[in-house]
Amino acid sequence: MPESLLDALIMGAPPGLLLMVAAIPVVFLPHRLSQGVLLALPVIGLYQLLEMPTDYSYSLQVFDFTLEVVRIDRLARVWGIVFHIAAFLGVLYAAHQKDRLQAASSLIYSGAAIAAVFAGDLITLFIWWELTAVSSVFLIWASRTESALRAGQRYLIIQVLSGLLLLAGTIMLYRESGTLTFEHIGLESIGGYFVFIAFGIKACFPLLHGWMKDAYPEATVTGTVFLSGFTTKLAIYALARGYAGTDILIPIGATMTAFPIFFAVIENDLRRVLCYSLNNQLGFMVVGIGIGTEMALNGAAAHVFAHVIYKALLFMAMGAVLYRAGTIKASELGGLYKSMPWTAAFCIIGSLSISGFPLTSGFVTKSMVISSAGHEHLLLISLVLLFASAGVLDHSGIKIPFFSFFAHDSGKRVKEAPLNMRFAMGIAAGLCIFIGVFPEYLYAILPYPVEYAPYTVSHVVTMLQLLLFAALGFVFMWKMGWYPAELRSVVLDVDWVWRRLLPKAVGGVAGVWGVGQRAFLDTCTRARLGVLDFTQAHLSPWSRFGEPWPTGATTIWAAILLMAYLLLSY
Amino acid sequence: MSASEGGYWLDKPESVNLLIKLLIGACVIVVLLDFTYHKHAEFHFMELFAFDAVFGFAAYVGLVTSAKGLRKLLMRDEDYYGDVSAEAAAAAERAGNGSNAPDATHETQKGGAPHA
Numbered sequence: 001m002p003e004s005l006l007d008a009l010i011m012g013a014p015p016g017l018l019l020m021v022a023a024i025p026v027v028f029l030p031h032r033l034s035q036g037v038l039l040a041l042p043v044i045g046l047y048q049l050l051e052m053p054t055d056y057s058y059s060l061q062v063f064d065f066t067l068e069v070v071r072i073d074r075l076a077r078v079w080g081i082v083f084h085i086a087a088f089l090g091v092l093y094a095a096h097q098k099d100r101l102q103a104a105s106s107l108i109y110s111g112a113a114i115a116a117v118f119a120g121d122l123i124t125l126f127i128w129w130e131l132t133a134v135s136s137v138f139l140i141w142a143s144r145t146e147s148a149l150r151a152g153q154r155y156l157i158i159q160v161l162s163g164l165l166l167l168a169g170t171i172m173l174y175r176e177s178g179t180l181t182f183e184h185i186g187l188e189s190i191g192g193y194f195v196f197i198a199f200g201i202k203a204c205f206p207l208l209h210g211w212m213k214d215a216y217p218e219a220t221v222t223g224t225v226f227l228s229g230f231t232t233k234l235a236i237y238a239l240a241r242g243y244a245g246t247d248i249l250i251p252i253g254a255t256m257t258a259f260p261i262f263f264a265v266i267e268n269d270l271r272r273v274l275c276y277s278l279n280n281q282l283g284f285m286v287v288g289i290g291i292g293t294e295m296a297l298n299g300a301a302a303h304v305f306a307h308v309i310y311k312a313l314l315f316m317a318m319g320a321v322l323y324r325a326g327t328i329k330a331s332e333l334g335g336l337y338k339s340m341p342w343t344a345a346f347c348i349i350g351s352l353s354i355s356g357f358p359l360t361s362g363f364v365t366k367s368m369v370i371s372s373a374g375h376e377h378l379l380l381i382s383l384v385l386l387f388a389s390a391g392v393l394d395h396s397g398i399k400i401p402f403f404s405f406f407a408h409d410s411g412k413r414v415k416e417a418p419l420n421m422r423f424a425m426g427i428a429a430g431l432c433i434f435i436g437v438f439p440e441y442l443y444a445i446l447p448y449p450v451e452y453a454p455y456t457v458s459h460v461v462t463m464l465q466l467l468l469f470a471a472l473g474f475v476f477m478w479k480m481g482w483y484p485a486e487l488r489s490v491v492l493d494v495d496w497v498w499r500r501l502l503p504k505a506v507g508g509v510a511g512v513w514g515v516g517q518r519a520f521l522d523t524c525t526r527a528r529l530g531v532l533d534f535t536q537a538h539l540s541p542w543s544r545f546g547e548p549w550p551t552g553a554t555t556i557w558a559a560i561l562l563m564a565y566l567l568l569s570y
Numbered sequence: 571m572s573a574s575e576g577g578y579w580l581d582k583p584e585s586v587n588l589l590i591k592l593l594i595g596a597c598v599i600v601v602l603l604d605f606t607y608h609k610h611a612e613f614h615f616m617e618l619f620a621f622d623a624v625f626g627f628a629a630y631v632g633l634v635t636s637a638k639g640l641r642k643l644l645m646r647d648e649d650y651y652g653d654v655s656a657e658a659a660a661a662a663e664r665a666g667n668g669s670n671a672p673d674a675t676h677e678t679q680k681g682g683a684p685h686a
Contacts (some may be wrong), residue, residue: 147651265637266645338578374612382612386622390629406580457607462616464600466626472597473630475590484638490651492644499651 012058014070015049015080016114019087020131023107027100035095038103042091045114046084049077057120065180068120074447078301079117079237081445082308083110085431086229089309093316093424094222105138106226113230117237121180122170122195125238129166129202132231133159139223140215148218154498155215159231162201169194185242196243202235203286204279206255210495213263213275217328221319224271228278228315229308236285236304245292250373253290254381256283257388264395266484267491270318270328270404274311277354277396280388281307287385288369291376294448299368301446306361306435310353313428314400317347320417320425321404330399330486335409343417344405346425353432355397355467356389361435363463364442364454371452390470397467398474403486597623 019041026037049072056072072080087110094103109132116128133156140152172191174180185192201208216227243249257280264276281303288300320343321336322328337344349360356362366389373382416422435442443450477483579585601620609617616622 261633262637262640263644265634266641337580371612377612379613386625387629387633390626391633394630394634409581456610458610461600461603461607462609462611462622464596465604465620465622468593468597468600469623469626470630471593473627473634475593477631477634482638483634484641487645488648489645490648491641492646492650 012060012069014115014118015045015052015072016083016111016116016118018045018048019111019114020108021111023104023111026107027103031098034103035091038091038107039088039095041107042084042088042110045087045111046081049080049084059120065123066121067124068181069124070118071120071182072118074445075240075297075301076117076237078305078445078447079233080114082305083114083117083230083233086110086226086308086312087114089312089316089424089428090222090226090229092427093225093319093421095420096418097222099142099220101138102142102220102223105135105142106223109135109139109226110230113234116234120182122166122173122182123180125182126163126166126170129234130160130163132234133163136227136231139227140219142220142223143218145218151215151218154495155211158201158211162198165194165198165201169196169198182241184244187243187246187248196246199235199238199242200252202231203239204232204235204256204282205252205286206259207494209256209260209279210493210497212279213260213272213493214495214499216275216278217269217271221323225312225315225319228274228311232278232282233304233308236282236289236300239286240289240297240300244289244297246290249286249290250378250381251290253283253286253288254384254388256280256286258283258384258391261388261391261395263491263493264391264399268329268331268486268489270330270333270400271315271322273330273395273399274314274318277314277392277400278311280392280395281311281354283388284366284369284385287373287381291369291372291378293372293376295375295452296369296372298443298446298448298450298452299365299372302365302368302442305442306353306365306432309428309431309435310350310361313346313350313425313432314354314396316421316425316428317343317350318400318404320421323421324414324417325412328404329488330403331488333404333410333412334407335405336412336414337405338409339413340405340416342422343425344401346422346429347401347405349429349432351397351401353436355393356463357467358455358460358463359433359436361432361442363436364439365435367454367459367463368452386466390466393467393470394474398471 022037022041026034026041028034029037052072054072054074054077056070057068058070059066059068061067087107090106090110091103094106097103112128112131112135116125116132119125119128137152137156137159140148140155142148169191170180172194173185173189176189176191185195187193187196197208201211204212212232216224219227239249260276260279260283264273264280267273267276285300285303285307288296288303290296318328320340321333324340325333325336327333353360353362356366370382370385370389373385417425439454443452474483601623604619611617611621
């Protein structure tokens, strides 16, 4: 172990720290210079990561605890690499923007997520876990609208809650086992459940997912691109590290693949549609982690890698539409391919990738998860995943590009997306195709050796059958007029519980309290008035008791009172 | 506006019909391909002729139809929660960067402005 502080700083600096430390000073440079440096940071960070050994650990002694502040292994490395790529794409996409708050917070957020992936103990994980929450909320608040402010507050509360559960679980686990190391945790103890729920909130487990579809669409055009990349995938990493092979994750993940897509079909805000689609994609990863075989974990990791890129691409395309057309509501859009052809083309590549068409990244990664479910003879799960794959084609494959760029011409004629946005989308689209055509490069960095061949005749043909006939289903329903029209509306989801039900319930309790309070005060008032009336009626100068009494009568009354007093004292 | 643009290929109904015909043609081809190889799937019924085609179509139509039904239960007015979307922010950002505001967005910006 190195002795000097300088050694500790150099050898103990986790990947990602550079992004966090440099972010704040860099944004105060002149705009062009700062954008250049910001772009260079993820590249340098990635280079540094790739240069480091794939098996590296650095620990610090803090009081009685040993904190493994850096742990690099093949599992964490996959996330580390793709997070650097996502940070680079995000910075490039946002390069036109002069908002220093967003630039700094997005870099700190990216860096914290990268550092979290390389945390070897639960305390270090907790610190970075909370920093991702606190830094990312500014990307929502940066919209500077009333609704974004409120959505950001809700988001922050839930994210910090997840962190507190993680901390509580960590303490319990430490008391049981005496170690803070972040390795397999499992559901054998209460602490394990706490940590599981903490991860589950950020991974958008069913019914814990409301924060994402609530907050992400409120973030800025560029903020959502960053948000889509890190928080949820960090949680997927944490699950893969701590809960691989935990059976309950299989039904949880399968529910995640199927449950959100119904909402995606009827949601009008296209960035919110992408959130549901994101949730659906997380489901595939969670199923892979739950199965827990080497092939399934490889599948989950590979799917994370491909997903971060095509999801960022889709959010970038929809962000560009929002930026130029001023709206992202499907009901208001259409025909934009005429004025934004580049964005439309990149968006279609993203849509093909997420749907899993052959020669795109989704095909070579999602199928690993589906195949491993088949290998384990999980019939119901396999069918759900197949159903969800057909469903992805609707919301991300068709709905996103169709209603924004085609469908009914909205008459909007806007400028094409700024050049930096087009470059970012172009690089992401290129990566989607590159991974799809040359999957061996991705397979080479996966945690375990890969013996999976995606391009078999059987696999290509069955996937094409599934997707093309689902597309035929769309054409059929559209032509028959059965496809649900896009309507200006909101679709209720679990966030309704804390946005509407709880305030109403609190309002109800306050109401009942108010009614009770009023009744009590009314009674008091009535009683007071009664006493006043009584005294007025009987004791006022013109009443019987109030009028001047003769002295004799007074003496008699005094005698009676004295007698009563005497009697009572015996 | 579209008259001055000279018309786009996709605007013509026959182009759309051509695309649909191409899709149908592709569907026929991928189903016929089932005759040419030995299908390998994890479950025997998945090896049936055109299983994925039928499943894909049925899953799609079933999903969209049931989601449509879900609207009756879950759909509310746009201002149900009493606040506006991020669109106002996007409009402000666009204005802040000095790019020309597109002429077609007036009506939508009205909808997204923080008037609530």
